[in-house]
Amino acid sequence: AQSVTQPDIHITVSEGASLELRCNYSYGATPYLFWYVQSPGQGLQLLLKYFSGDTLVQGIKGFEAEFKRSQSSFNLRKPSVHWSDAAEYFCASHSGGGADGLTFGKGTHLIIQP
């Protein structure tokens, strides 16, 4: 069975500083991988996704993520965070076959310090 681990429950970053949120997946083959963001009281919005090809993927709002097969990781990065980036971030995986849903990590709560 697939699993997704986000080791950091909370992360605090100063505005303007760089950000990296960690994600590790457990799946025999290469899964499809996603990062979603959830602002308070809102649904989940897709930031970026990886299926195959270039292991560095660009997303919306200046985010990027790098797939590293050797580390089973798909970490999310942003070079300079803004106060509006404060939110909950979810990493998710999909096996790529059938019609099943995404498997989500527990999420990382990002706090931005002024």
Added chain:
Amino acid sequence: DAGVIQSPRHEVTEMGQEVTLRCKPISGHNSLFWYRQTMMRGLELLIYFNNNVPIDDSGMPEDRFSAKMPNASFSTLKIQPSEPRDSAVYFCASRDSTNTGELFFGEGSRLTVL
């Protein structure tokens, strides 16, 4: 596109009452998913439909929960009778037939059972 539409956005009810949550998926999407989000368990997949047919309901907590999808543009999640431990945010999501895994989420229905 209007996106996935859920109603109600907020529901407060008393223990033992019936609760019905509604979802309209994105037009043309053929898969629909119901997730539950709590602080303790994160995002849990309850049930999903493909072409209006329930495929996997193994995530439904117990017999008090039921879901239907009478047509391609409407689904309901019903809890009868409701209990305080059902308090959570319930998300509906839909996906198209390209099977790349990406889900489009509604804004959720926040349920509070007193």
